[in-house]
Amino acid sequence: MDFEVWPEALELGRLFAQEGFELALVGGPVRDLLLRRPSHDLDFCTSAKPERFEPILRRWGQGFWDMGRKFGTLGAMRRRPDGTEVKVEVTTYRSDRYEPDSRKPDVDYGDSLEGDLSRRDFTVNAMALRVPDLEFVDPFGGASDLSKRVLRTPVDPRQSFDDDPLRMMRAVRFVAQLGFRIAPETAEALSDMTDRISIVSAERVRDELTKLLLSEHASDGVEALVDSGLADQVLPELPALQLEIDEHHRHKDVYEHTLMVLDRAIALETGPDGPVPAPDLTLRMAALLHDIGKPATRRFEPGGKVSFHHHDAVGAKLARKRLKALRFDKRLIDDVCDLIAMHLRFHGYVDERWTDAAVRRYAKETGPLYERLNRLTRADATTRNKRKAQVFSAAMDELEDRVRQLKKKENLDAIRPDLDGQQIMAILGLEPGPLVGKAYRHMLNYRLDHGPVDPASAEAELKAWWDALPEDQRRSARRSARRP
Structure with missing residues (x-):
């Protein structure tokens, strides 16, 4: 295969070989090499024990860390001439054992690269490249699965997910990051074992959910989360949007609308110099959760209509409770919940244009969330009626122009009373x-x-x-x- 390998990997390979140790690039970096994706964090495994290869890393790197020493992992960092950093982590071959009520393994050192690869989450992450001789090692068909864009476990998926249930969250995250699909037998095991996620800490689930939402195919990841049943365990407000209308049918408009809003919000993010640089977790989380108050507020009105009065306020409360349980930081929770609570504010403007006082108040009260709120509001307007869509868009354009004009006259962001x-x-x-x-x-x-x-x-x-x-x-x- 045609590899353009990082020079740092080759150099480390030579240093380890000089001491008589095997060294192989493993996991994500190998996968990304095949996908032609950039990677600055390099993972290796080696035949050497940590105390034997520690001196090599200390000599090679400009920084060194050993937080993972009890798992056989040491790390180092080097800065390139252009200022970019390359971080490496090296782990002794492992053959882990798991207790049923814990995802933290009892670390046993292994004696072969192939044995180490067998304990990895998916075949596309169970490939290796020996350095410095560049021998490609793929005992579980990872390259084939990579070309098919499919996620499959190296060993029986039930054993894999039972050993480490976080791998289930990683599966749906890779759907979002890589645009892959989950192999049928792996998906079946995942759906059957979702209750195992309960032994995983909220912080770990939060981190995987964050990576999912910040990915290129975020809505695909959300669909995989819901379809697998994992969302019932970690974010039950999402599948609850699949509202039942009678005993024979399911009405998915709210759920499908949510996925559409998420995609539209992502499309409205800006470049790095814009007001909402992509990817923006706050905007994406608000788009995902903006309608979770609807199931609790749904009412069937005369004439067959359905109402969701105050779903904005109810949704903000539900979102705060869920995000706290997932251990998100207070700033993000506050901002997401404020966006949900305010996401209907603009709608009155379409029917009756606001006074300057009302526009001034809107800009002041939305404060640093103004740009995100406007994008969430635009994303939420998913009507298929072209005339209504044009009227809504024109009204939003007009409001934003009025805010710009007022900001030229007044510093709206720093408005204070005329008397202190x-x-x-x-x-x-x-x-x-x-x-x-x-x-x-x-x-x-x-x-x-x-x-x-x-x-x-x-x-x-x-x-x-x-x-x-x-x-x-x-x-x-x-x-x-x-x-x-």
Whole structure:
């Protein structure tokens, strides 16, 4: 085969050979070589024990780590002249044993490359390239499966998934990353064993789901997740979108709509210098979960219509609960849930154009999520009615243009009341307290509704608000201000 192998791999191969050790490039890097995909992280396996090859890595690399030492793995890094980094990890041949209630193996060292390859997840990852002599090793037909774009396990799939259930998540992730399909016998075993995923930590599931959503074929991966039954275990809100309409039929419009929205949102991501650089996990997760409130809010109305009132608010709550359970970080959870809660905000604009005050408020309240929300809103408009689609698109174009025009006149991202907290306290004779915060929020709303005003007008509005408060609130606030 025609390999254009990394020079670092060849160099390491020579260094190991000089010490009498075997070294082979394995797994993803070999697969990516055949697919002509770039890879900067190189995985190797060797006949040497860690204490024997550690000095080689230390001499070769500019950085060294040994967090995987108990699994027989050591790593090193070297920086190329162009500034790019090449990371390598080398693992002693292994022959692992798994306990039924754990995916963490008892590490047993093996004595052959072929034995090491047999423990890998899929045949396309069970190929190796001995270095430096470039002997290709493929005992399980990985190259053939690669050409067929199929995922198959090297050993019986039930044994493979029983040993390490995370491999089931990796299968659907590779569907998304590589555009592959899962072999029938492997898919059958996966579907029969989805409950085994319960022994995998939420963090591991989260990481695989993240990689899936950030992949080139994300919606294919989502379909594989749902069709396999894994979603019932790790993200049950998705299969719940396949709403039943009677005992004989299934209505998949919401689920199929969700897949379409995900694809459309991905298509609206921008280049690296744009406002939503691809791939954007926040936008993709919001697109995936934006309608998960519909099953709980579905109502059958007179005339055969179906409504989903408040599914945006309900969906945001469900998404927060699920994403917390999957251990996503707080910032992403907050942003995704805010996008879901706001994804219907724009729809009123289509029927009745907003005032400048309403446009200003929309831009201010959506804040750093403005660009993502607009893309989610556009992606969500999947109507097949061309006239409606054109009207919706034109209205969104108009809104975005109005926001741009307002931003030229005002710094919408940094809008503050015309009076700050100190000025409010001075005018009303107050000390810091809850009523000052209420006054500040009132003046912020006034600013959003009316735009910037002169100091005299702002002070008059503040005093009018104050005079409209109940007498007991004003008396209590000023009494607190007089206390020493």
